[in-house]
Amino acid sequence: MRSERDARGWSQADAVRVMRAKSSSNLPTDSTLLRNWRRWESGESRPDDFYAPIIAAAFDTVTAAFFPKARPNRDDELLSATGMDTLEFLGRLRISDVSSVTLEAIRITAERLCCDYSCADPHELHAEGTAWLRRITSLLDGRLTLSQHREILVLAGWVALLVGCVDFDLGRRTASEATRRAAYSLGQEAEHAEITCWAAELAAWAALTQGNYRGVIDTVDPMLEVSRSLRVGVQLTAQRAKAWARLGERREAEAALADGRAILERLDHPANLDNHFVIDAQKFDFYAMDCCRVAGEDRLAESYAREVIRNATRADGSVRNPMRVSEAHLTLAVVAVRNRDLEMALDEGMRAFAGKRRSLPSLVWIAGEAAREMIERYPGDPRTRVYTDQLRSLSIE
Structure with missing residues (x-):
């Protein structure tokens, strides 16, 4: 709470005033709220279920991101869930044995693949995902x-x-678009709104990284109404916010972020945060970080970036969401350049490039924005050349 307050330049009294402005309920006197705030900020006590959403709203985020709950343990071992090992499972698929047990095994496998997205080697995951896609569709x-x-x-x-x-992460745009269209068709045939909305989100993501910001908005807008009760709606509004931010429409960007925040607040906390297609509340800081960086709100952008890195890092120091962390380091690089600290900017940029699991189009796009900041302020500096040379070396297949 203190770091978020400091990032905005607020006193504790300022925070209380904003908190009151965000509340739709009657609150105690300012002196009482100020005493509560001091206890909350010192860690003496934790805000209850009444105050937590109001505090989160005061900082333009969502409750689950600002006051995260412990991640639940999950046991998705195929054998423990179905009584089958992988060999038996594959044997049943070969003879098209679509029993309830086989369907459960397919569910578990699909979930596992989606959970492997953030950290698995992309080439291996692609090969495995493609093989399973063939097996599953053959059952039709x-x-x-x-x-x-x-x-x-x-x-x-x-x-x-x-x-x-x-x-898409591997830079195979044509193949990605073909598979996205197939997913959209499967979602339409199954009358599954979430899949069709995710297919639209992938198209918006591609348009965003190509600088087609109006195309992002045109892709997202038709899906907004149907996605308002779905987690994918948060991702769609985030892509919309990023596009508006780059078009210089700050109010539209803020409104899109507010829409996403409202969807998140209405939804229950997901049971499995590892699944790529399950939006966790902590990802909201990632969206806000991007928009703040583009809007030039450097203190907020830096605060969000450090929070993204903290939330994505496990207790043992390993990284849970390496692609988010790379973009957070690029945000810190941009802030450092604007603060006339090119050495720190170069260091943060190199950290972003060092990640092994990355989405090349997204990384090149954000890193390119950071490069423009460096070139504008330090056009002839050797450190700028080191950064731009490293950026050019990122190969897209």
Whole structure:
């Protein structure tokens, strides 16, 4: 709470006033709120379920991101869930045995693939995802009940989305677009709004990294109404906010972020935060970080970036979300350049490039924005040349 308050240049009394302005309920006197704030900020006590959403709103974020709950343990071992090992599972798929146990095994496999997205080697994940997509879709030619047919369409849709995302990360735009269209068709046939919305989100992501900001908005807008009760709605509004920010429309960007925040607040906390297609509340800081950086709100951008890095780093120092961390380091690089500290900017930029798991189009896009800041302020400095040479060395297949 203190670091967020400091990033905005607020006193504790200022924070209390903003908190009151964000509340739709009657609150105690300012002196009482100020005493509570001091206790909360010192760690003496924790805000309860009434105050936590108001405090989160005061900092333009969501409750689950500002006051995160412990991540639940999950046991998704195929054997423990179904009684089958992988060899038996594959044998059943070969003979098109679509029993309830086989469907459960496919669900577990699709979930595992989506959970591997952030950290697995992208080439290996792509190969595995493609193989499973073929196996799952081959079942559609067998004898199925209507409910089985729909569920296999849905599971194939999720795996197709995953493969499309990995294709995109590897710079294979044509392949990514083909797989995205397949996922969209599977979602339409299954009448599964979340899959069709995610397919649209992937198109918006591609348009964003190509600088087609109006295209992002045109892609997202038709999906807004249907996605307002879905987690993908948060991601769609985030892409919309990023596009508006780069078009210089700050109010539109803030409104889009507010829409995403409202969706998150209405939804329950997800059981599995590792799944790429499950939006966790802490990712909201990642969206806000991008918009603040583009808008020139450097103190807030830096605060969000450090929070993104902290939330993405496990207790043992390993990184849970390396792609988010890379963009956070690029944000810190931009802030450092604007503060006339090119040495720190170069250091943060090199950290961003060092990540092994990365989305090349996104990384090149954000790193390019950082390069423009460096070239504008330090056009002839050898350190700028080191950074731009490293950026040029990022190869896209």
